[in-house]
Amino acid sequence: MAAKKPTKKPNVSAEELKAYYRDMLLIRRFEEKAGQLYGMGLIGGFCHLYIGQEAVVVGLEAAAEEGDKRITSYRDHGHMLACGMDPNGVMAELTGREGGYSKGKGGSMHMFSKEKHFYGGHGIVAAQVPLGAGLAFSDKYKDNGRVTFAYFGDGAANQGQVYEAFNMAALWKLPCIFVIENNQYAMGTSQQRSTSSAEIYERGKAFGIPGEAVDGMDVLAVKEAGEKAVAHARKDGPYILEIKTYRYRGHSMSDPAKYRTREEVQKMRDERDPIEAVRSLLLQGNHATEDDLKAIDKEIKKVVNESAEFAKDSPEPHLDELWTDIYATEVPQEA
Amino acid sequence: MAIEILMPALSPTMEEGTLAKWLVKEGDTVSSGDILAEIETDKATMEFEAVDEGTIGKILIAEGSEGVKVNTPIAVLLEEGDSADDMNTSAPAKAESKDQAASDDAKAPAAQGHSQPKPAAPADATPDWPEGTTLKQQTVREALRDGMAEEMRRDENVFLMGEEVAEYQGAYKISQGLLDEFGAKRVIDTPITEHGFAGIGVGAAFGGLRPIVEFMTFNFAMQAMDQIINSAAKTLYMSGGQMGAPMVFRGPNGAAARVGAQHSQDYAAWFMQIPGLKVAMPYSASDYKGLMKTAIRDPNPVIFLENEILYGRSFDVPDMDDYTVPFGKARIWREGSDVTIVSFGIGMSYALEAADKLAEEGIEAEVIDLRTLRPMDTESILRSVKKTNRCVTVEEGWPQGSVGSYISSVIMQEAFDYLDAPVINCTGKDVPMPYAANLEKHALVTTNEVIEAVKKVTYK
Numbered sequence: 001m002a003a004k005k006p007t008k009k010p011n012v013s014a015e016e017l018k019a020y021y022r023d024m025l026l027i028r029r030f031e032e033k034a035g036q037l038y039g040m041g042l043i044g045g046f047c048h049l050y051i052g053q054e055a056v057v058v059g060l061e062a063a064a065e066e067g068d069k070r071i072t073s074y075r076d077h078g079h080m081l082a083c084g085m086d087p088n089g090v091m092a093e094l095t096g097r098e099g100g101y102s103k104g105k106g107g108s109m110h111m112f113s114k115e116k117h118f119y120g121g122h123g124i125v126a127a128q129v130p131l132g133a134g135l136a137f138s139d140k141y142k143d144n145g146r147v148t149f150a151y152f153g154d155g156a157a158n159q160g161q162v163y164e165a166f167n168m169a170a171l172w173k174l175p176c177i178f179v180i181e182n183n184q185y186a187m188g189t190s191q192q193r194s195t196s197s198a199e200i201y202e203r204g205k206a207f208g209i210p211g212e213a214v215d216g217m218d219v220l221a222v223k224e225a226g227e228k229a230v231a232h233a234r235k236d237g238p239y240i241l242e243i244k245t246y247r248y249r250g251h252s253m254s255d256p257a258k259y260r261t262r263e264e265v266q267k268m269r270d271e272r273d274p275i276e277a278v279r280s281l282l283l284q285g286n287h288a289t290e291d292d293l294k295a296i297d298k299e300i301k302k303v304v305n306e307s308a309e310f311a312k313d314s315p316e317p318h319l320d321e322l323w324t325d326i327y328a329t330e331v332p333q334e335a
Numbered sequence: 336m337a338i339e340i341l342m343p344a345l346s347p348t349m350e351e352g353t354l355a356k357w358l359v360k361e362g363d364t365v366s367s368g369d370i371l372a373e374i375e376t377d378k379a380t381m382e383f384e385a386v387d388e389g390t391i392g393k394i395l396i397a398e399g400s401e402g403v404k405v406n407t408p409i410a411v412l413l414e415e416g417d418s419a420d421d422m423n424t425s426a427p428a429k430a431e432s433k434d435q436a437a438s439d440d441a442k443a444p445a446a447q448g449h450s451q452p453k454p455a456a457p458a459d460a461t462p463d464w465p466e467g468t469t470l471k472q473q474t475v476r477e478a479l480r481d482g483m484a485e486e487m488r489r490d491e492n493v494f495l496m497g498e499e500v501a502e503y504q505g506a507y508k509i510s511q512g513l514l515d516e517f518g519a520k521r522v523i524d525t526p527i528t529e530h531g532f533a534g535i536g537v538g539a540a541f542g543g544l545r546p547i548v549e550f551m552t553f554n555f556a557m558q559a560m561d562q563i564i565n566s567a568a569k570t571l572y573m574s575g576g577q578m579g580a581p582m583v584f585r586g587p588n589g590a591a592a593r594v595g596a597q598h599s600q601d602y603a604a605w606f607m608q609i610p611g612l613k614v615a616m617p618y619s620a621s622d623y624k625g626l627m628k629t630a631i632r633d634p635n636p637v638i639f640l641e642n643e644i645l646y647g648r649s650f651d652v653p654d655m656d657d658y659t660v661p662f663g664k665a666r667i668w669r670e671g672s673d674v675t676i677v678s679f680g681i682g683m684s685y686a687l688e689a690a691d692k693l694a695e696e697g698i699e700a701e702v703i704d705l706r707t708l709r710p711m712d713t714e715s716i717l718r719s720v721k722k723t724n725r726c727v728t729v730e731e732g733w734p735q736g737s738v739g740s741y742i743s744s745v746i747m748q749e750a751f752d753y754l755d756a757p758v759i760n761c762t763g764k765d766v767p768m769p770y771a772a773n774l775e776k777h778a779l780v781t782t783n784e785v786i787e788a789v790k791k792v793t794y795k
Binding site for chain 2: 032033035036038039040041044045046051069071100101102103104105106110111112113114119120121122123124127129130131132133134135136137138139141142160161164165167168171248249253254255256257258262269324325326327328329330
């Protein structure tokens with residue numbers, strides 16, 4: 001597979017590059033496995049895979065510091081794996097089992113980890129954008145130097161509440177990075193058919209929020225832009241990253257894929273795959289051998305297979321769980 | 336080892352499908368992501384991709400086959416090093432979870448009905464403050480402000496946000512003086528952007544703060560409904576108890592006077608339905624203060640429904656350092672043996688006035704103020720109805736799906752044999768609020784309607 005050569009000289013070590021390769025591959029293999037378990041009826045309902053978009057979260061996580069927060073939409077598996085959540089717990093939530101992050105009560109679209117500062121997993125398009133601004137508000141209130149990554153898609157970018165959040169984030173200089181994961185399709189409606197702006201990040205100008213477009217198939221470009229955005233957000237308030245990416249699979253598992261051609265998808269896979277690009281960098285720069293990468297592939301396969309086994313073996317939640325976690329009896333302690 | 340490729344479920348409801356077309360043949364090498372076949376579901380024709388790499392060893396189900404059950408092996412994939420001998424196909428993998436669920440259903444506990452926390456003790460007619468406490472006359476407006484100010488002094492993570500809460504001193508002057516005392520960091524004027532600031536409030540609560548979000552009126556909270564219900568109320572459950580939204584949404588609710596249909600709606604029954612929310616709708620100033628302090632300390636999202644007409648009314652308020660009122664405990668304003676009148680919020684004005692007039696005619700009504708609708712002190716209602724054998728409910732909201740209709744169903748299920756007459760729900764009329772003064776008066780519940788209802792259930 002021929003990958004597009006990154007335009008910039010990587011400013012990372014071989015070890016970091018290998019870690020990005022590993023993290024992206026984990027997401028891809030995990031999602032493939034999730035698709036398989038869905039096909040077997042072990043995962044139900046809606047399931048939105050992240051395949052193709054791996055460089056976005058891996059690149060931005062490389063720019064985050066401990067304590068920074070993240071919140072996203074229902075296409076959330078990649079974000080959780082990238083911020084260090086346990087694949088077993090994520091997969092067991094997908095199968096609706098006791099060992100899942102939400103004890104099986106949230107499912108694919110609604111997962112959280114206080115420990116990893118991951119605030120969901122939200123099923124209503126764009127609701128996470130004001131919520132993310134609110135998380136940033138809490139950090140600003142406490143003056144703790146933390147930032148929040150609020151991820152949303154090109155489809156969500158047409159919801160009014162995004163701009164309500166932009167307005168207040170700019171007014172109050174909230175330490176928030178608004179990450180538009182532009183995968184070019186809002187479900188089945190292309191950006192061209194749904195969105196008046198060719199460059200969505202430019203909408204921030206109306207609010208005085210700086211931003212930029214980023215090549216989302218190049219993990220190093222994402223990381224570099226992420227570092228710039230984080231530095232801005234910590235000091236001067238909100239920043240917008242419009243990360244141009246591509247989703248190889250359907251919107252959800254029941255997507256008939258009639259709105260784009262098979263050739264278009266294949267071309268992206270062949271020419272722009274973010275994992276292949278890092279693989280080429282590693283090999284061409286003699287930072288890793290085929291055997292090194294094979295060892296990583298093998299390790300990832302093991303992790304993913306174990307997560308699937310865990311997710312199948314973990315018992316269904318006890319029926320008493322139906323009635324728990326509706327009301328808190330004490331204020332949850334902050335992680 | 337050879338891998339069985341199973342007929343996939345390609346939608347949340349698919350149980351079987353047609354294998355329309357194979358795009359690979361035996362002997363083809365495939366890698367992950369390659370399209371293997373086209374499968375027709377009841378909704379669409381879908382592409383089916385390979386998950387693993389390998390060589391197609393055998394195609395088990397021919398193209399064109401209809402009614403292929405999900406999880407039936409349709410082909411065998413040979414991985415590196417496999418031979419065709421490895422192709423021992425087995426029975427389709429069982430979807431264990433579904434079988435298990437079916438057996439679990441049989442031993443599911445009987446419906447528990449409610450997730451609401453129950454009150455510690457049912458209501459009685461004694462005051463909520465210790466005997467001998469000094470009382471002062473205060474308006475609902477002052478009591479509310481004092482309640483918020485006391486909690487803001489107590490916890491620096493409590494802050495107030497909303498339209499005109501700071502420099503304007505509150506559109507209804509509820510937050511008067513708070514900006515001066517607590518500063519712009521904690522008393523925050525928002526733009527007119529209910530959906531947005533409600534969401535920011537919920538996010539701030541996720542992040543460890545204790546927001547009080549003021550809606551200038553609850554009519555505007557409809558713009559923010561998604562954040563209130565989907566984000567604030569459900570997150571604790573969806574996160575398996577990891578995080579939630581400890582916060583208060585407050586503002587005037589229900590009809591004011593002459594502001595027409597879009598500004599005159601009682602949302603009590605709407606919010607009362609939502610598991611994860613608590614709902615308070617006080618009547619007296621002491622309850623406004625005591626319940627507001629409890630609401631701010633509560634680790635859950637609380638809907639605090641106020642009333643503009645009540646803001647200026649004065650009541651006795653105990654002069655205490657830290658006066659709180661628990662959720663889920665009704666207040667018995669008046670004891671009586673002939674009929675139980677249940678109300679809350681401004682409905683109490685009609686209930687109490689009707690009880691006074693009925694007493695002149697020799698009918699003694701017991702008047703119960705629910706104070707909170709979720710949790711609801713149904714125990715106090717039932718105890719009273721078992722004594723009086725008759726019940727009338729009073730509210731300004733609409734009749735269909737009203738708070739009163741819920742109370743009626745509880746009484747019917749729990750105290751049917753005690754009833755000597757059907758329960759009557761006095762509600763607002765089933766119309767949008769008109770502007771004309773005479774029509775508006777008629778659209779609301781009236782004291783006379785409460786009196787008539789009581790006479791009907793007491794056969795007087």
